Amino acid sequence: QQQVKQSPQSLIVQKGGISIINCAYENTAFDYFPWYQQFPGKGPALLIAIRPDVSEKKEGRFTISFNKSAKQFSLHIMDSQPGDSATYFCAASKRSGNTPLVFGKGTRLSVIA
Amino acid sequence: EAGVVQSPRYKIIEKKQPVAFWCNPISGHNTLYWYRQNLGQGPELLIRYENEEAVDDSQLPKDRFSAERLKGVDSTLKIQPAELGDSAVYLCASMSWGSNEQFFGPGTRLTVL
Numbered sequence: 001q002q003q004v005k006q007s008p009q010s011l012i013v014q015k016g017g018i019s020i021i022n023c024a025y026e027n028t029a030f031d032y033f034p035w036y037q038q039f040p041g042k043g044p045a046l047l048i049a050i051r052p053d054v055s056e057k058k059e060g061r062f063t064i065s066f067n068k069s070a071k072q073f074s075l076h077i078m079d080s081q082p083g084d085s086a087t088y089f090c091a092a093s094k095r096s097g098n099t100p101l102v103f104g105k106g107t108r109l110s111v112i113a
Numbered sequence: 114e115a116g117v118v119q120s121p122r123y124k125i126i127e128k129k130q131p132v133a134f135w136c137n138p139i140s141g142h143n144t145l146y147w148y149r150q151n152l153g154q155g156p157e158l159l160i161r162y163e164n165e166e167a168v169d170d171s172q173l174p175k176d177r178f179s180a181e182r183l184k185g186v187d188s189t190l191k192i193q194p195a196e197l198g199d200s201a202v203y204l205c206a207s208m209s210w211g212s213n214e215q216f217f218g219p220g221t222r223l224t225v226l
Contacts (some may be wrong), residue, residue: 002200004155006155032213034213034214035156036217038156041219042219043117043206043217043218043219043220044156044204044217045205045217046214046215049213051213065205079132089155090121090154091155093213094215098144098163098210099169100146100148100158100161101156101158101215102168103155103156104155105152105153105154106153106155
């Protein structure tokens with residue numbers, strides 16, 4: 001059972017454009033939703049995270065939008081740059097108890113000049 | 114601050130051979146996770162430690178996989194014997210108690226021939 005569904009699988013965006021990646025979750029007990037960025041040969045690194053008591057969180061060019069009723073959340077990368085080219089994973093977990101992250105399958109983003 | 118250290122970075126073995134991976138978490142992080150990341154997929158939990166206690170190992174294939182975290186610091190993940198399907202990247206992550214941010218190491222890429 002895939003608890004976190006991510007789309008699209010791959011994405012090509014022009015430099016300066018907006019990259020949008022979507023995720024949907026099933027477990028209503030999840031209350032922590034991070035996005036991780038992974039470059040080839042590296043481990044995932046936390047990019048930005050949101051809790052369900054807010055609908056949006058922005059950090060620089062990165063924004064998470066959260067829709068609790070639809071059980072969906074998305075990552076928006078504004079003014080996308082070639083250096084943003086990486087694989088992005090959404091994830092979900094419960095805040096309490098140090099529970100492990102459940103990851104989506106990832107989106108490979110390519111930003112072309 | 115040093116990040117999560119893993120070794121080796123790469124390992125190529127013949128099937129049926131044993132293999133071991135080592136992880137040194139961030140100093141002071143009580144929680145340690147081992148994840149497996151198959152090609153083109155998100156990481157999936159194998160085992161979680163709180164200090165030296167394995168508190169979630171339901172996804173660990175216990176017939177061939179074993180793990181230990183002596184003294185609640187470094188951890189070792191072992192596969193014996195390895196199978197072709199074990200080819201993947203094995204990621205170690207650590208987290209301090211009460212935080213939600215998991216810090217990942219660079220992973221060990223295992224190829225089983």
